[in-house]
Amino acid sequence: MNMFTNEEKSYIEGMDLSRLPEHAPHVVIALGQHNKGNPVTTRCPYCNSPITIELKGNPPTAWVHGCSCGKCNGSFRGL
Numbered sequence: 918m919n920m921f922t923n924e925e926k927s928y929i930e931g932m933d934l935s936r937l938p939e940h941a942p943h944v945v946i947a948l949g950q951h952n953k954g955n956p957v958t959t960r961c962p963y964c965n966s967p968i969t970i971e972l973k974g975n976p977p978t979a980w981v982h983g984c985s986c987g988k989c990n991g992s993f994r995g996l
Contacts, residue, residue, distance in 0.1 A: 921942070921946070925946045925959065928945060928946045928949035928950070929942050929945050929946060929949075932945065939962060940961065940962055940963065940988060940989045943959050943960070943961065943962055943968060943989065944959075944968060944982050944989055944991070946959045947959040947968040947970055947982060948970060948980055948982065948993065951970040951980070957969070957970055960984075961984035961985070961986060961988065961989045963984075963986050963988045963989075964984060964985050964986035964988070966984045966985035966986065967984070968982055968983070968984050968989050969982065969983050969984070970982050973992070978994060979992055979993065979994045980992060980993045
């Protein structure tokens with residue numbers, strides 16, 4: 918976790934992400950940045966491209982996330 922800034926660490930403090938894939942902290946940070954209205958600055962740990970976040974639904978109830986290499990692609994519902 919040393920690769921994250923203090924601001925980025927604040928999004929994942931107290932979470933047990935040990936059983937999730939290597940990119941999970943990066944995705945959680947990107948979702949946190951997006952949901953707080955901050956610029957999403959988090960990058961994929963595999964390809965170093967920015968992780969994108971897109972809201973889905975009307976009203977929005979899901980978040981789709983992805984990167985260039987596709988290893989950070991997926992979605993969350995109801996966060």
